[in-house]
Amino acid sequence: xxxxxxxxxxxxxxxxxxxAETERQHGAxxxxxxxxLIAQEGEHVEVILExxxxxxxxxxHMPSTDEQLEVAHHARHELSEEGLKLVQLSKSAKCExxxxxxxxxxxxxxxxxxxxxxxxxxHEEHGDHEAxxxxxxxxxxxxxxxxxxxxxxxxxWAFHCDNVAKLKDVDVKLFEAFPNFADIDVEYLVGDxxxxxxxxxxxxxxxx
Numbered sequence: 355x356x357x358x359x360x361x362x363x364x365x366x367x368x369x370x371x372x373x374a375e376t377e378r379q380h381g382a383x384x385x386x387x388x389x390x391l392i393a394q395e396g397e398h399v400e401v402i403l404e405x406x407x408x409x410x411x412x413x414x415h416m417p418s419t420d421e422q423l424e425v426a427h428h429a430r431h432e433l434s435e436e437g438l439k440l441v442q443l444s445k446s447a448k449c450e451x452x453x454x455x456x457x458x459x460x461x462x463x464x465x466x467x468x469x470x471x472x473x474x475x476x477h478e479e480h481g482d483h484e485a486x487x488x489x490x491x492x493x494x495x496x497x498x499x500x501x502x503x504x505x506x507x508x509x510x511w512a513f514h515c516d517n518v519a520k521l522k523d524v525d526v527k528l529f530e531a532f533p534n535f536a537d538i539d540v541e542y543l544v545g546d547x548x549x550x551x552x553x554x555x556x557x558x559x560x561x562x
Contacts, residue, residue: 383506385409386536390441390553392524392562394544399449399513399521401441407460407505409534414505416463426464430456432531437511440527446520449513457508521545523561526553 388405407414410429417423432440434454443449515521521544529535538553544562551560 386534388528388535388538390526390528390538390540392540392542392544394515394518394521397515397518398452399443399515399518399544401437401511401513401524403441403507403509403511403528405507405509405535407458407507410507410532411460412534414460416460417467423464423467426460427468429532430461430464433461433507433509436531437513440531441511442525442527443513443515444520444522444524447518447522448516449518449521450515451511452514453512455510457510458506460505461507519545521562523559525559527558529553529555529558 383406385406385408388403388409391400391402391404393400393402410433411422411426413422417426433456437451437454438449524540524542526538526540528538536554540551540553540560542549542551542560542562547562549562553560
């Protein structure tokens with residue numbers, strides 16, 4: 355997937371000063387709070403979510419139980435496959451999700467875990483000793499990260515909009531999918547319109 359576009363990078367730069375002030379007042383890592391950046395370049399729209407892992411999965415360490423693994427696995431699936439539902443751009447703009455990129459140590463670990471689990475039976479002939487050693491490696495990895503308290507998840511959705519001139523708003527449905535979200539600062543650069551607004555469970559729609 356391509357890296358952050360020039361338009362999105364410029365938008366992020368323009369918002370840095372205002373965001374820095376917000377972080378000084380509330381702290382850079384606040385449970386319940388998150389940032390959503392929306393930048394349009396031609397027919398392409400990029401949406402970037404920056405959030406504490408807690409808002410998405412309810413914890414901020416490597417999964418240490420089967421239940422936590424399942425929670426994180428489900429969340430990763432939602433973020434990867436349901437971008438159009440989580441971040442609803444104006445229907446009349448006719449946008450389609452083109453690509454998704456998730457940056458998170460926790461999500462990388464979960465992806466690797468379930469990938470290994472799916473293909474584990476192919477390697478059973480290597481014996482219990484190797485499996486035990488691999489398990490110990492995973493355990494060490496878990497212990498290395500168990501104490502992490504400021505784990506972030508960054509999600510980058512790339513959309514293509516057939517009628518981008520009709521892109522007038524976004525309905526943030528992350529609150530429904532992940533109830534730990536309390537407020538999301540939405541920063542946007544769409545057409546000639548740019549600004550910041552706050553979305554929350556009672557007011558999910560932001561107009562550009």
